[in-house]
Amino acid sequence: MKLSLAIVALALAVPTASFAQDSTAVSNGEYPNTFSSGSANVSPFTQQSKRFNDWAISIGAGVPLMQSADLTSIKNGNGKNLFGYSAYVSIDKAITHAFGLKLQYDRGETRQGWFSTKDSAPSGMPYQEVAARTQYDAISLLGDINFSNLLRRVDNHSPYRWALHGYAGIGTLAYRAYQKGANNKQALMTEVKPFKFNSLFGQVGTGLKFKVNNRIDIEGRVMYVISGDDEFDGGGAQYSAVNQREENTSDNFFNTTLGVSLKLGKHESHLMWHDPLQEIYYKLDVLANKNQDIEVCKKGDADNDGVCDDWDRQLDTPAGARVDGAGVALDTDLDGVIDLYDKCVTVPGPVENNGCPTTTTGPVKETERTLEGIEFDLNSDRILPSNTPILNNAVGYINSSEGSYNVVGATDTRGTDAYNQKLSERRANNVKDYLIKNGVQTGKLNAIGKGEKDLKYPECEPATKCPEWKNRANRRVYFEAK
DSSP, rough: HHHHHHHHHHHHHHHHHHHHSSSSTTOOOOOSTTSSOOTTTTOOOTTTTSSSEEEEEEEEEEEEEEEEOOOOSSSTTTSOOOOEEEEEEEEEEESSSSSEEEEEEEEEEEEEEOOOOOTTOOSOOGGGGOOOEEEEEEEEEEEEEEHHHHHHHOOOOOOOOOEEEEEEEEEEEEEEEEEEEETTOOOOOOOOEEGGGGEEEEEEEEEEEEEEESSEEEEEEEEEEEETTTTTTTTOHHHHHHHOOEEEOOOOOEEEEEEEEESSSSSSSSSOOOOHHHHHHHHHHHTTTSSSOOOOOTTTTTOOSSOTTOSSSSSTTTTTOOBBBTTTTTOOOOOOOOTTTTTSSSSSOGGTTTTTSOOOSSSBSSSEEEEEEEEEOOOOOOGGGGGGHHHHHHHHHHHHHHSOOOEEOOSSSSSOOHHHHHHHHHHHHHHHHHHHTTTGGGGEEEEEOTSSSSSSTTTTTSGSSHHHHHHHHSSEEEEEEE
Protein backbone atom coordinates (compact mmCIF):
# COMPACT_ATOMS: atom_id res chain seq x y z
CA MET A 1 0.00 0.00 0.00
CA LYS A 2 2.77 2.46 0.89
CA LEU A 3 4.62 1.79 -2.34
CA SER A 4 1.46 2.38 -4.35
CA LEU A 5 0.89 5.69 -2.58
CA ALA A 6 4.37 6.85 -3.58
CA ILE A 7 3.73 5.90 -7.21
CA VAL A 8 0.41 7.77 -7.20
CA ALA A 9 2.12 10.86 -5.73
CA LEU A 10 4.69 10.98 -8.52
CA ALA A 11 2.02 10.34 -11.16
CA LEU A 12 -0.04 13.29 -9.94
CA ALA A 13 2.91 15.66 -9.75
CA VAL A 14 3.39 16.32 -13.45
CA PRO A 15 -0.22 17.13 -14.50
CA THR A 16 -0.90 19.13 -11.34
CA ALA A 17 2.17 21.31 -11.74
CA SER A 18 1.62 21.67 -15.47
CA PHE A 19 -1.89 22.95 -14.84
CA ALA A 20 -0.39 25.50 -12.46
CA GLN A 21 1.99 26.68 -15.18
CA ASP A 22 1.73 30.22 -16.47
CA SER A 23 -1.91 31.21 -16.97
CA THR A 24 -1.17 34.43 -18.85
CA ALA A 25 -0.38 32.73 -22.16
CA VAL A 26 -2.39 34.04 -25.11
CA SER A 27 -4.11 31.48 -27.29
CA ASN A 28 -2.87 32.70 -30.65
CA GLY A 29 0.57 33.73 -29.45
CA GLU A 30 0.45 37.04 -31.32
CA TYR A 31 1.39 40.38 -29.80
CA PRO A 32 0.20 43.09 -29.43
CA ASN A 33 -3.28 41.70 -28.76
CA THR A 34 -6.57 42.56 -27.12
CA PHE A 35 -5.18 41.94 -23.66
CA SER A 36 -1.98 43.93 -24.06
CA SER A 37 -1.33 47.65 -23.99
CA GLY A 38 -0.53 47.60 -27.71
CA SER A 39 3.10 48.43 -27.09
CA ALA A 40 5.59 47.18 -29.64
CA ASN A 41 7.76 46.01 -26.73
CA VAL A 42 5.23 43.39 -25.59
CA SER A 43 6.52 39.84 -26.13
CA PRO A 44 5.10 36.39 -25.38
CA PHE A 45 5.84 34.86 -21.97
CA THR A 46 7.44 31.51 -22.80
CA GLN A 47 9.79 29.01 -21.18
CA GLN A 48 12.67 30.62 -23.06
CA SER A 49 11.84 34.12 -21.77
CA LYS A 50 11.72 33.11 -18.08
CA ARG A 51 14.38 34.66 -15.87
CA PHE A 52 13.85 32.64 -12.67
CA ASN A 53 13.65 29.00 -11.65
CA ASP A 54 10.22 27.95 -10.39
CA TRP A 55 10.57 24.23 -9.56
CA ALA A 56 12.03 22.58 -6.46
CA ILE A 57 12.12 19.25 -4.61
CA SER A 58 11.85 19.22 -0.82
CA ILE A 59 12.51 16.48 1.72
CA GLY A 60 12.39 16.54 5.48
CA ALA A 61 11.83 14.62 8.71
CA GLY A 62 10.26 15.45 12.03
CA VAL A 63 8.30 14.52 15.12
CA PRO A 64 4.47 14.25 15.25
CA LEU A 65 2.65 14.86 18.55
CA MET A 66 -1.00 13.84 19.00
CA GLN A 67 -2.62 16.91 20.54
CA SER A 68 -6.41 16.67 20.31
CA ALA A 69 -7.63 13.10 20.81
CA ASP A 70 -8.79 10.56 23.39
CA LEU A 71 -5.19 9.31 23.56
CA THR A 72 -2.54 12.01 23.25
CA SER A 73 1.25 12.24 22.98
CA ILE A 74 1.47 14.98 25.59
CA LYS A 75 1.85 14.40 29.31
CA ASN A 76 -0.77 16.89 30.42
CA GLY A 77 -3.34 15.30 28.13
CA ASN A 78 -4.56 11.70 28.03
CA GLY A 79 -1.07 10.24 27.97
CA LYS A 80 2.65 10.69 28.55
CA ASN A 81 5.27 12.45 26.41
CA LEU A 82 5.58 10.03 23.52
CA PHE A 83 7.39 11.02 20.33
CA GLY A 84 6.69 9.54 16.93
CA TYR A 85 8.49 10.07 13.63
CA SER A 86 7.60 11.45 10.22
CA ALA A 87 9.13 12.17 6.83
CA TYR A 88 7.96 14.00 3.74
CA VAL A 89 8.90 14.61 0.11
CA SER A 90 7.29 17.23 -2.11
CA ILE A 91 7.43 18.66 -5.61
CA ASP A 92 7.14 22.45 -5.43
CA LYS A 93 6.01 24.88 -8.13
CA ALA A 94 6.22 28.67 -7.75
CA ILE A 95 3.36 30.42 -9.54
CA THR A 96 4.40 33.96 -8.57
CA HIS A 97 7.04 35.43 -6.27
CA ALA A 98 4.49 35.20 -3.41
CA PHE A 99 2.43 32.05 -4.16
CA GLY A 100 3.12 28.45 -5.07
CA LEU A 101 1.80 24.88 -4.91
CA LYS A 102 3.22 21.73 -3.32
CA LEU A 103 2.30 18.13 -4.07
CA GLN A 104 3.46 16.36 -0.91
CA TYR A 105 3.74 12.78 0.31
CA ASP A 106 4.02 12.16 4.10
CA ARG A 107 4.75 9.01 6.00
CA GLY A 108 5.02 8.62 9.74
CA GLU A 109 3.93 7.11 13.00
CA THR A 110 2.31 8.81 15.98
CA ARG A 111 2.57 7.33 19.48
CA GLN A 112 0.01 8.15 22.14
CA GLY A 113 -1.41 6.90 25.41
CA TRP A 114 0.00 6.25 28.89
CA PHE A 115 3.02 4.20 27.90
CA SER A 116 4.94 3.23 24.79
CA THR A 117 3.66 0.25 22.88
CA LYS A 118 7.23 -1.08 23.07
CA ASP A 119 6.91 -1.33 26.88
CA SER A 120 4.74 -3.42 29.14
CA ALA A 121 1.49 -2.00 30.42
CA PRO A 122 1.61 -0.64 34.00
CA SER A 123 -0.50 -2.47 36.56
CA GLY A 124 -2.88 -1.21 39.18
CA MET A 125 -4.26 1.75 37.21
CA PRO A 126 -6.87 0.52 34.67
CA TYR A 127 -7.43 4.00 33.21
CA GLN A 128 -3.76 4.20 32.25
CA GLU A 129 -3.40 0.65 30.97
CA VAL A 130 -3.81 1.69 27.32
CA ALA A 131 -1.35 2.79 24.65
CA ALA A 132 -1.58 3.18 20.87
CA ARG A 133 0.39 3.95 17.76
CA THR A 134 -0.80 5.00 14.30
CA GLN A 135 1.12 4.41 11.09
CA TYR A 136 -0.02 6.80 8.38
CA ASP A 137 0.61 7.72 4.74
CA ALA A 138 -0.76 10.92 3.22
CA ILE A 139 -0.87 12.69 -0.14
CA SER A 140 -1.83 16.36 -0.07
CA LEU A 141 -1.89 19.47 -2.25
CA LEU A 142 -0.71 22.55 -0.36
CA GLY A 143 -0.94 26.21 -1.18
CA ASP A 144 2.24 28.12 -0.31
CA ILE A 145 2.14 31.86 0.52
CA ASN A 146 5.45 33.71 0.81
CA PHE A 147 4.56 36.31 3.45
CA SER A 148 8.02 37.86 3.36
CA ASN A 149 7.60 38.76 -0.31
CA LEU A 150 3.94 39.64 0.06
CA LEU A 151 4.43 42.00 3.01
CA ARG A 152 7.91 43.31 2.27
CA ARG A 153 8.37 47.02 2.99
CA VAL A 154 9.16 49.24 0.04
CA ASP A 155 12.11 50.81 1.88
CA ASN A 156 13.67 47.49 2.91
CA HIS A 157 16.98 47.22 1.04
CA SER A 158 18.44 44.53 3.32
CA PRO A 159 19.74 41.18 1.97
CA TYR A 160 16.93 38.70 1.44
CA ARG A 161 17.98 35.43 3.18
CA TRP A 162 15.04 34.59 5.48
CA ALA A 163 11.44 34.02 4.36
CA LEU A 164 8.27 33.27 6.32
CA HIS A 165 5.84 30.95 4.53
CA GLY A 166 2.28 29.89 5.25
CA TYR A 167 0.75 26.58 4.12
CA ALA A 168 -2.76 25.17 3.82
CA GLY A 169 -4.18 22.26 1.88
CA ILE A 170 -6.21 19.05 1.72
CA GLY A 171 -5.44 15.48 0.81
CA THR A 172 -6.11 11.81 1.37
CA LEU A 173 -4.94 10.00 4.51
CA ALA A 174 -4.42 6.24 4.92
CA TYR A 175 -3.57 4.74 8.32
CA ARG A 176 -3.46 1.71 10.58
CA ALA A 177 -4.12 2.31 14.28
CA TYR A 178 -2.92 -0.25 16.85
CA GLN A 179 -3.83 -0.43 20.55
CA LYS A 180 -2.07 -2.18 23.43
CA GLY A 181 -3.82 -2.90 26.74
CA ALA A 182 -3.33 -4.68 30.02
CA ASN A 183 -2.83 -8.02 28.27
CA ASN A 184 0.32 -6.55 26.61
CA LYS A 185 -0.89 -7.51 23.17
CA GLN A 186 -1.17 -5.09 20.24
CA ALA A 187 -4.35 -5.25 18.20
CA LEU A 188 -5.25 -3.54 14.91
CA MET A 189 -8.17 -1.30 15.85
CA THR A 190 -8.83 0.71 12.67
CA GLU A 191 -7.61 0.64 9.07
CA VAL A 192 -8.47 3.37 6.54
CA LYS A 193 -7.39 3.13 2.93
CA PRO A 194 -6.58 6.14 0.70
CA PHE A 195 -8.86 7.88 -1.78
CA LYS A 196 -12.02 7.11 0.20
CA PHE A 197 -14.50 9.69 1.45
CA ASN A 198 -13.51 9.10 5.07
CA SER A 199 -9.80 9.49 4.20
CA LEU A 200 -9.97 13.21 3.46
CA PHE A 201 -7.96 15.43 5.78
CA GLY A 202 -6.64 18.97 5.98
CA GLN A 203 -3.51 20.63 7.28
CA VAL A 204 -2.31 24.18 7.91
CA GLY A 205 0.96 25.55 9.18
CA THR A 206 3.90 27.83 8.80
CA GLY A 207 7.56 27.51 7.90
CA LEU A 208 10.70 29.60 8.17
CA LYS A 209 13.16 29.24 5.29
CA PHE A 210 16.83 30.18 5.13
CA LYS A 211 18.56 30.49 1.77
CA VAL A 212 21.91 28.71 2.01
CA ASN A 213 22.72 29.50 -1.62
CA ASN A 214 20.96 29.76 -4.96
CA ARG A 215 20.31 26.00 -5.01
CA ILE A 216 19.61 24.96 -1.42
CA ASP A 217 17.16 26.16 1.26
CA ILE A 218 16.74 24.91 4.82
CA GLU A 219 13.28 25.08 6.36
CA GLY A 220 11.81 24.52 9.81
CA ARG A 221 8.10 23.83 9.61
CA VAL A 222 5.19 23.31 12.03
CA MET A 223 2.01 21.80 10.57
CA TYR A 224 -1.30 21.06 12.25
CA VAL A 225 -3.01 17.98 10.79
CA ILE A 226 -6.81 17.70 11.08
CA SER A 227 -7.76 14.07 10.48
CA GLY A 228 -11.54 14.46 10.78
CA ASP A 229 -11.56 10.94 12.26
CA ASP A 230 -12.24 9.98 15.90
CA GLU A 231 -10.51 6.61 15.47
CA PHE A 232 -7.13 7.86 14.21
CA ASP A 233 -5.61 7.76 17.74
CA GLY A 234 -6.17 4.00 18.08
CA GLY A 235 -9.08 4.32 20.52
CA GLY A 236 -11.08 1.76 18.56
CA ALA A 237 -14.69 1.96 17.50
CA GLN A 238 -16.44 5.29 17.70
CA TYR A 239 -18.41 4.43 20.85
CA SER A 240 -15.76 2.35 22.61
CA ALA A 241 -14.74 3.15 26.18
CA VAL A 242 -11.51 4.86 25.10
CA ASN A 243 -13.22 6.97 22.43
CA GLN A 244 -15.70 8.23 25.02
CA ARG A 245 -13.00 9.96 27.09
CA GLU A 246 -13.16 13.19 25.05
CA GLU A 247 -16.06 14.80 23.19
CA ASN A 248 -14.01 15.87 20.16
CA THR A 249 -14.63 13.87 16.98
CA SER A 250 -11.40 14.70 15.16
CA ASP A 251 -8.00 13.39 16.23
CA ASN A 252 -5.48 16.08 15.37
CA PHE A 253 -1.72 16.32 15.74
CA PHE A 254 1.20 18.68 15.34
CA ASN A 255 4.02 17.70 13.01
CA THR A 256 7.29 19.58 13.52
CA THR A 257 9.84 19.02 10.74
CA LEU A 258 13.21 20.17 9.47
CA GLY A 259 13.81 19.90 5.75
CA VAL A 260 15.89 20.84 2.73
CA SER A 261 14.74 22.20 -0.64
CA LEU A 262 16.69 21.71 -3.85
CA LYS A 263 15.81 24.37 -6.45
CA LEU A 264 15.79 23.12 -10.04
CA GLY A 265 16.45 24.99 -13.27
CA LYS A 266 19.08 26.70 -15.39
CA HIS A 267 18.69 30.19 -13.95
CA GLU A 268 20.70 31.71 -11.15
CA SER A 269 17.87 32.49 -8.73
CA HIS A 270 14.45 31.12 -7.79
CA LEU A 271 11.18 32.99 -8.25
CA MET A 272 10.20 32.65 -4.57
CA TRP A 273 13.41 34.46 -3.58
CA HIS A 274 12.92 37.28 -6.06
CA ASP A 275 12.00 40.66 -4.60
CA PRO A 276 10.45 42.81 -7.38
CA LEU A 277 10.99 45.98 -5.35
CA GLN A 278 14.76 45.51 -5.38
CA GLU A 279 14.69 45.32 -9.17
CA ILE A 280 12.64 48.51 -9.33
CA TYR A 281 15.14 50.30 -7.11
CA TYR A 282 17.97 49.19 -9.37
CA LYS A 283 16.22 50.49 -12.48
CA LEU A 284 15.44 53.80 -10.78
CA ASP A 285 19.10 54.18 -9.85
CA VAL A 286 20.10 53.53 -13.45
CA LEU A 287 17.63 56.12 -14.72
CA ALA A 288 18.75 58.66 -12.13
CA ASN A 289 22.35 58.34 -13.27
CA LYS A 290 21.54 58.48 -16.95
CA ASN A 291 21.67 61.84 -18.69
CA GLN A 292 18.66 62.33 -20.88
CA ASP A 293 19.01 65.23 -23.28
CA ILE A 294 15.60 66.24 -24.54
CA GLU A 295 15.64 68.58 -27.52
CA VAL A 296 12.76 71.04 -27.56
CA CYS A 297 11.93 73.36 -30.45
CA LYS A 298 14.14 71.75 -33.07
CA LYS A 299 13.19 74.46 -35.59
CA GLY A 300 13.49 77.25 -33.03
CA ASP A 301 11.10 80.17 -32.47
CA ALA A 302 11.70 82.60 -35.32
CA ASP A 303 9.22 85.28 -34.19
CA ASN A 304 10.09 84.86 -30.49
CA ASP A 305 6.44 84.61 -29.46
CA GLY A 306 6.95 81.65 -27.10
CA VAL A 307 5.44 79.10 -29.49
CA CYS A 308 7.88 76.73 -31.22
CA ASP A 309 7.98 76.89 -35.00
CA ASP A 310 7.16 73.16 -35.06
CA TRP A 311 3.53 74.03 -34.31
CA ASP A 312 3.41 77.83 -34.79
CA ARG A 313 0.68 78.75 -37.31
CA GLN A 314 1.85 82.35 -37.64
CA LEU A 315 5.61 82.49 -38.03
CA ASP A 316 5.81 86.27 -38.43
CA THR A 317 3.97 87.48 -35.33
CA PRO A 318 4.93 91.11 -34.58
CA ALA A 319 7.20 91.59 -31.58
CA GLY A 320 5.23 92.17 -28.40
CA ALA A 321 1.93 90.76 -29.64
CA ARG A 322 0.01 88.38 -27.40
CA VAL A 323 -0.65 85.00 -29.05
CA ASP A 324 -2.84 81.97 -28.51
CA GLY A 325 -1.55 78.41 -28.15
CA ALA A 326 -1.08 78.11 -31.91
CA GLY A 327 1.09 81.24 -32.09
CA VAL A 328 -1.60 83.40 -33.73
CA ALA A 329 -1.79 87.06 -32.61
CA LEU A 330 -4.91 87.76 -30.55
CA ASP A 331 -7.74 89.91 -31.93
CA THR A 332 -10.21 90.09 -29.06
CA ASP A 333 -12.97 92.04 -30.85
CA LEU A 334 -12.50 90.27 -34.21
CA ASP A 335 -12.26 93.50 -36.13
CA GLY A 336 -9.19 92.54 -38.15
CA VAL A 337 -6.80 94.64 -36.03
CA ILE A 338 -4.65 92.57 -33.65
CA ASP A 339 -4.67 93.66 -30.02
CA LEU A 340 -1.11 95.00 -30.31
CA TYR A 341 -2.26 97.72 -32.72
CA ASP A 342 -5.92 97.98 -31.70
CA LYS A 343 -6.68 101.21 -29.85
CA CYS A 344 -10.09 99.84 -28.84
CA VAL A 345 -9.39 96.22 -27.95
CA THR A 346 -12.89 95.24 -26.86
CA VAL A 347 -14.91 97.33 -29.34
CA PRO A 348 -14.72 96.48 -33.07
CA GLY A 349 -13.75 99.22 -35.50
CA PRO A 350 -12.27 99.65 -38.98
CA VAL A 351 -8.58 99.16 -39.71
CA GLU A 352 -8.17 102.74 -40.93
CA ASN A 353 -9.35 103.97 -37.53
CA ASN A 354 -6.91 101.73 -35.57
CA GLY A 355 -9.70 99.34 -34.62
CA CYS A 356 -11.93 101.93 -32.99
CA PRO A 357 -15.52 102.77 -34.04
CA THR A 358 -15.98 105.82 -36.22
CA THR A 359 -17.92 108.83 -34.95
CA THR A 360 -20.80 108.02 -37.28
CA THR A 361 -23.98 107.72 -35.30
CA GLY A 362 -26.26 104.74 -35.65
CA PRO A 363 -25.38 101.15 -36.36
CA VAL A 364 -22.30 100.25 -38.33
CA LYS A 365 -22.90 99.55 -42.02
CA GLU A 366 -20.91 96.55 -43.21
CA THR A 367 -20.95 95.67 -46.87
CA GLU A 368 -18.11 93.13 -46.81
CA ARG A 369 -16.94 91.41 -43.65
CA THR A 370 -15.46 88.00 -42.73
CA LEU A 371 -15.05 86.80 -39.11
CA GLU A 372 -13.04 83.61 -38.62
CA GLY A 373 -11.41 81.54 -35.89
CA ILE A 374 -14.05 78.95 -34.95
CA GLU A 375 -12.58 75.48 -35.48
CA PHE A 376 -13.86 71.97 -34.75
CA ASP A 377 -12.52 68.57 -33.82
CA LEU A 378 -12.42 65.86 -36.48
CA ASN A 379 -15.86 64.42 -37.29
CA SER A 380 -17.52 66.69 -34.69
CA ASP A 381 -20.01 69.57 -34.70
CA ARG A 382 -19.59 70.36 -30.99
CA ILE A 383 -18.68 73.95 -30.14
CA LEU A 384 -15.43 73.83 -28.15
CA PRO A 385 -15.03 75.86 -24.93
CA SER A 386 -12.13 77.73 -26.57
CA ASN A 387 -14.58 79.09 -29.18
CA THR A 388 -17.05 80.70 -26.76
CA PRO A 389 -15.04 83.94 -26.22
CA ILE A 390 -14.92 84.44 -30.00
CA LEU A 391 -18.65 83.79 -30.34
CA ASN A 392 -19.50 86.06 -27.42
CA ASN A 393 -17.57 88.90 -29.09
CA ALA A 394 -19.35 88.12 -32.35
CA VAL A 395 -22.70 88.62 -30.62
CA GLY A 396 -21.81 92.21 -29.79
CA TYR A 397 -20.36 92.90 -33.20
CA ILE A 398 -23.33 91.51 -35.14
CA ASN A 399 -25.83 93.37 -32.98
CA SER A 400 -23.93 96.64 -33.55
CA SER A 401 -24.10 96.14 -37.34
CA GLU A 402 -27.18 96.90 -39.42
CA GLY A 403 -26.34 94.14 -41.87
CA SER A 404 -27.03 90.40 -41.82
CA TYR A 405 -24.56 87.51 -42.04
CA ASN A 406 -24.13 84.06 -43.50
CA VAL A 407 -22.88 81.53 -40.94
CA VAL A 408 -20.81 79.27 -43.18
CA GLY A 409 -19.73 75.76 -42.15
CA ALA A 410 -16.85 73.87 -43.76
CA THR A 411 -14.90 70.60 -43.37
CA ASP A 412 -11.57 69.11 -44.30
CA THR A 413 -11.24 66.59 -47.14
CA ARG A 414 -11.64 63.42 -45.13
CA GLY A 415 -14.95 61.64 -45.68
CA THR A 416 -17.38 61.55 -48.61
CA ASP A 417 -18.80 64.67 -50.23
CA ALA A 418 -22.31 63.90 -48.99
CA TYR A 419 -21.18 63.28 -45.43
CA ASN A 420 -19.05 66.43 -45.33
CA GLN A 421 -21.91 68.53 -46.69
CA LYS A 422 -24.23 67.42 -43.86
CA LEU A 423 -21.47 67.84 -41.27
CA SER A 424 -20.78 71.41 -42.42
CA GLU A 425 -24.50 72.25 -42.20
CA ARG A 426 -24.67 70.91 -38.63
CA ARG A 427 -21.66 73.01 -37.64
CA ALA A 428 -23.18 76.16 -39.12
CA ASN A 429 -26.55 75.55 -37.47
CA ASN A 430 -24.97 74.89 -34.07
CA VAL A 431 -23.10 78.20 -34.21
CA LYS A 432 -26.23 80.01 -35.41
CA ASP A 433 -28.28 78.54 -32.54
CA TYR A 434 -25.60 79.57 -30.05
CA LEU A 435 -25.62 83.19 -31.28
CA ILE A 436 -29.42 83.41 -31.22
CA LYS A 437 -29.56 82.02 -27.68
CA ASN A 438 -27.10 84.73 -26.65
CA GLY A 439 -29.05 87.68 -28.08
CA VAL A 440 -28.55 87.90 -31.85
CA GLN A 441 -31.73 88.55 -33.80
CA THR A 442 -32.87 85.55 -35.83
CA GLY A 443 -33.28 87.55 -39.01
CA LYS A 444 -29.61 88.62 -39.04
CA LEU A 445 -28.26 85.08 -39.50
CA ASN A 446 -28.50 82.46 -42.23
CA ALA A 447 -26.72 79.08 -41.82
CA ILE A 448 -25.27 77.38 -44.89
CA GLY A 449 -22.85 74.49 -45.38
CA LYS A 450 -20.16 74.26 -48.03
CA GLY A 451 -18.72 70.87 -47.10
CA GLU A 452 -15.18 70.43 -48.38
CA LYS A 453 -15.66 72.83 -51.30
CA ASP A 454 -14.42 75.89 -49.41
CA LEU A 455 -10.99 75.01 -47.99
CA LYS A 456 -8.98 77.65 -46.21
CA TYR A 457 -5.91 75.69 -47.33
CA PRO A 458 -6.77 74.24 -50.77
CA GLU A 459 -3.45 72.43 -50.95
CA CYS A 460 -4.78 69.99 -48.35
CA GLU A 461 -6.38 67.76 -50.95
CA PRO A 462 -6.07 65.05 -49.83
CA ALA A 463 -5.72 65.74 -46.10
CA THR A 464 -2.57 63.60 -45.87
CA LYS A 465 -0.63 66.26 -47.75
CA CYS A 466 -0.89 68.78 -44.90
CA PRO A 467 0.04 68.97 -41.22
CA GLU A 468 -2.86 68.53 -38.83
CA TRP A 469 -3.09 72.23 -37.93
CA LYS A 470 -3.97 73.07 -41.54
CA ASN A 471 -6.62 70.35 -41.66
CA ARG A 472 -8.01 71.70 -38.39
CA ALA A 473 -8.14 75.20 -39.88
CA ASN A 474 -10.23 73.78 -42.74
CA ARG A 475 -12.73 72.38 -40.20
CA ARG A 476 -14.30 75.72 -39.36
CA VAL A 477 -17.24 78.07 -39.25
CA TYR A 478 -16.89 81.66 -40.40
CA PHE A 479 -19.17 84.68 -40.98
CA GLU A 480 -19.75 86.56 -44.21
CA ALA A 481 -21.57 89.86 -44.46
CA LYS A 482 -24.39 89.69 -46.98
